[in-house]
Amino acid sequence: MTAIAVGADIALAVRGLRKSFQGGRVPVLQDVTLSIRSGERVALLGANGCGKSTLLRCMLRLIEPDAGTVDIGGVQVTGLRGRGLRRVRARVGLVFQKHNLVPRLSVLTNVLHGALARGLSFRVWRQSWAPAAERERALTCLDMVGLAHLADRRAGQLSGGQSQRVAIARALMQQPTTILADEPVASLDPVAADEVMEMFCRLVGQQGLTLVFVSHNLEHAVRYADRLIALRAGRIERDVPATGVQIEELRGLYE
Ligand SMILES: Nc1ncnc2c1ncn2[C@@H]1O[C@H](COP(=O)(O)OP(=O)(O)OP(=O)(O)O)[C@@H](O)[C@H]1O
Numbered sequence: 001m002t003a004i005a006v007g008a009d010i011a012l013a014v015r016g017l018r019k020s021f022q023g024g025r026v027p028v029l030q031d032v033t034l035s036i037r038s039g040e041r042v043a044l045l046g047a048n049g050c051g052k053s054t055l056l057r058c059m060l061r062l063i064e065p066d067a068g069t070v071d072i073g074g075v076q077v078t079g080l081r082g083r084g085l086r087r088v089r090a091r092v093g094l095v096f097q098k099h100n101l102v103p104r105l106s107v108l109t110n111v112l113h114g115a116l117a118r119g120l121s122f123r124v125w126r127q128s129w130a131p132a133a134e135r136e137r138a139l140t141c142l143d144m145v146g147l148a149h150l151a152d153r154r155a156g157q158l159s160g161g162q163s164q165r166v167a168i169a170r171a172l173m174q175q176p177t178t179i180l181a182d183e184p185v186a187s188l189d190p191v192a193a194d195e196v197m198e199m200f201c202r203l204v205g206q207q208g209l210t211l212v213f214v215s216h217n218l219e220h221a222v223r224y225a226d227r228l229i230a231l232r233a234g235r236i237e238r239d240v241p242a243t244g245v246q247i248e249e250l251r252g253l254y255e
């Protein structure tokens, strides 16, 4: 196989990434290098403040890194601006701990907003204006997360678990190739957290998406990821296949 073919299989590559805050006084990421294959599911672990969220944000340049490069789907994100940057970001779905739905709008409209990242215009802002094909797609995405029956409900009336499912449907609506999820179930009760994580990872697997998720739940990390990447003080401390890892060994990351 040629080097190019191998490279084409890499969904996300980060090289020499550095980031400090407050004029360099708070170094957060210190020379982070990793590469994630297409379809791989990676759990990003590490203690509070070790730089996980900063790393995810730097990957999409929602925070501007100080040095290093990021490639997504073979496109170098560092250096891109305007439309080029938007196009790359459109391929990456984001799911956060806080779902950020618009409470006064319907569930379906919130899902339709995922299409905005693909460059669809204001017509998707309101479900009654949306093109029929996009409405169909939004309903399909809602169905995937088991909530098609709540399409007309106002998002503000949903439970935390339902809201996070809608946020996942919105990310799928974007038709991403990669999903970055920052503690996607951290604010849910333990049963809802297990259910939502199970469903989320099943959908990601079915659609062959690449997933990087941050979690403090080591059971989730071992169960749902193929690979564990652990940061400590802004550096990669461990990068191992998830298979066979004992949860007890991982506790050392938090000492
Ligand atoms: N905008 C900012 N200005 C200054 N310092 C920041 C900023 N954002 C993050 N930091 C600092 O960078 C460090 C890493 O933060 P980050 O949010 O990436 O950690 P994390 O690994 O996601 O932690 P947690 O598990 O608590 O979510 C922390 O010390 C944090 O205080």
Ligand SMILES: [Mg+2]
Pocket (backbone or CB within 6 Å): 052, 053, 054, 182
């Ligand atoms: Mg964080």
